Amino acid sequence: MSAAEVAKKAINKEALFILDVRNEDAFQDWKIESENFTYLNIPYFDLLDGVEGILNQLPQDKDILVVCAKEGSSIMVAEMLSDEGKDVFYLAGGMRAWSEHLEPVKLGELKDGGELYQFVRIGKGCLSYMVVSNGEAAIIDSTRMTDTYLQFADEIGVKITHVFDTHLHADHISGGRMIAEKTGAAYWLPPKDATEVTFAYEALEDGNDVTIGNTTIHIHALYSPGHTIGSTSFIVDNRYLLSGDILFIDSIGRPDLAGMAEDWVADLRESLYTRYRNLSDQLIVLPAHFMIMDELNEDGSIAKPLHELYANNHGLNIEYEEEFRKLVTENLPPQPNAYQEIRQTNMGKMTPDEDKQREMEIGPNRCAVR
Structure with a gap:
């Protein structure tokens, strides 16, 4: 999902669930925000052994967007979630692209x-x-x-x-x-x-x-x-x-x-x-x-x-x-x-x-x- 697509969702106040896999301090300092966005922050390193432990924390009725700093970590987590049967997106270009849109x-x-x-x-x-x-x-x-x-x-x-x-x-x-x-x-x-x-x-x-x-x-x-x-x-x-x-x-x-x-x-x-x-x-x-x-x-x-x-x-x-x-x-x-x-x-x-x-x-x- 591109930064432009996320921006449209934010402006239109659409629902979106964001799984942010940056470290907690980075997430607390600065994140993607909108009225109807909800969040789960789990650092990428906590997911290296698998995503099974967070599946019950993910919604069934909202788009899920995985976010990291530059893109790479979010692709890997999104692939793991996809392997578990989840329909997920990752933010193309990560927070860097979000900052520059x-x-x-x-x-x-x-x-x-x-x-x-x-x-x-x-x-x-x-x-x-x-x-x-x-x-x-x-x-x-x-x-x-x-x-x-x-x-x-x-x-x-x-x-x-x-x-x-x-x-x-x-x-x-x-x-x-x-x-x-x-x-x-x-x-x-x-x-x-x-x-x-x-x-x-x-x-x-x-x-x-x-x-x-x-x-x-x-x-x-x-x-x-x-x-x-x-x-x-x-x-x-x-x-x-x-x-x-x-x-x-x-x-x-x-x-x-x-x-x-x-x-x-x-x-x-x-x-x-x-x-x-x-x-x-x-x-x-x-x-x-x-x-x-x-x-x-x-x-x-x-x-x-x-x-x-x-x-x-x-x-x-x-x-x-x-x-x-x-x-x-x-x-x-x-x-x-x-x-x-x-x-x-x-x-x-x-x-x-x-x-x-x-x-x-x-x-x-x-x-x-x-």
């Missing part, structure tokens, strides 16, 4: 015929975007799986002319610079996040308007520091707010991934409680990450109106500044795996090979305050 979702039509797409990296919680208009496209917060965007652009017949990162990412390796190199597109970065980068870029600053195609679709940059000192949001078509890692559907961004939590708390509060408050509360918030599967809409997208977030997101409803400071400096999940190496890679200071990049990104998204 991107699911494109059309968010809506833009004025004058444009379109906006969200790419959901369902296994990692990353969200990226493609704005399309009149044969041109812009990509925002791309992952390192650049072929997905290039192939999608070819399929819908558009040329990528601009690539943006809302900030210098610390949880995943950006594909922005590579897409720009492959397509000749302009690559935009907030200069306050780019003081140490080793490559040329276009300075993304507050008030920048970038037109895509020959229409009136504009990407308007809004300086919104806090997650990083350069974090920049985008207003697209006066309808969508691409919030980067400042604001999520169910939480807010953490300010500590560059070691500046205490210094950036005030910036984070200013961005969320003043800059965003001055925007239309009818804007649809499109974050760069999501935390839990409950945030997915029925169509698989992650999007909510800003007024709903101000009503329901706890991080936007903390009256006292000291309480807010405590929340975002003390109530933090573990930092992303290899986040310093990821930052160095996104600055151009490191050029790890593909296997190393995969290793650096393994694990869940951890960009939010809990």
Whole structure:
């Protein structure tokens, strides 16, 4: 069963039984999640002598998917279960493939015929975007799986002319610079996040308007520091707010991934409680990450109106500044795996090979305050 097929089941809330044969610590740290998925975690090494001991723990009325890190162990366990008369699947490519799968979702039509797409990296919680208009496209917060965007652009017949990162990412390796190199597109970065980068870029600053195609679709940059000192949001078509890692559907961004939590708390509060408050509360918030599967809409997208977030997101409803400071400096999940190496890679200071990049990104998204 491919990662794409599992993603469809997750989005459609179908039932699936997952036998995860990774070690318990790996399973507890990060697993395939969905509302109607159920799990059994038995390490592969405990099954080397046979699977007879777990047969009574497997369901009769659900698809069974065997999962491991890369694929090999799950094939062997699935074969043993098949020999016992079970109809089972294994996850092609393992958790590595799950981490790298991107699911494109059309968010809506833009004025004058444009379109906006969200790419959901369902296994990692990353969200990226493609704005399309009149044969041109812009990509925002791309992952390192650049072929997905290039192939999608070819399929819908558009040329990528601009690539943006809302900030210098610390949880995943950006594909922005590579897409720009492959397509000749302009690559935009907030200069306050780019003081140490080793490559040329276009300075993304507050008030920048970038037109895509020959229409009136504009990407308007809004300086919104806090997650990083350069974090920049985008207003697209006066309808969508691409919030980067400042604001999520169910939480807010953490300010500590560059070691500046205490210094950036005030910036984070200013961005969320003043800059965003001055925007239309009818804007649809499109974050760069999501935390839990409950945030997915029925169509698989992650999007909510800003007024709903101000009503329901706890991080936007903390009256006292000291309480807010405590929340975002003390109530933090573990930092992303290899986040310093990821930052160095996104600055151009490191050029790890593909296997190393995969290793650096393994694990869940951890960009939010809990």
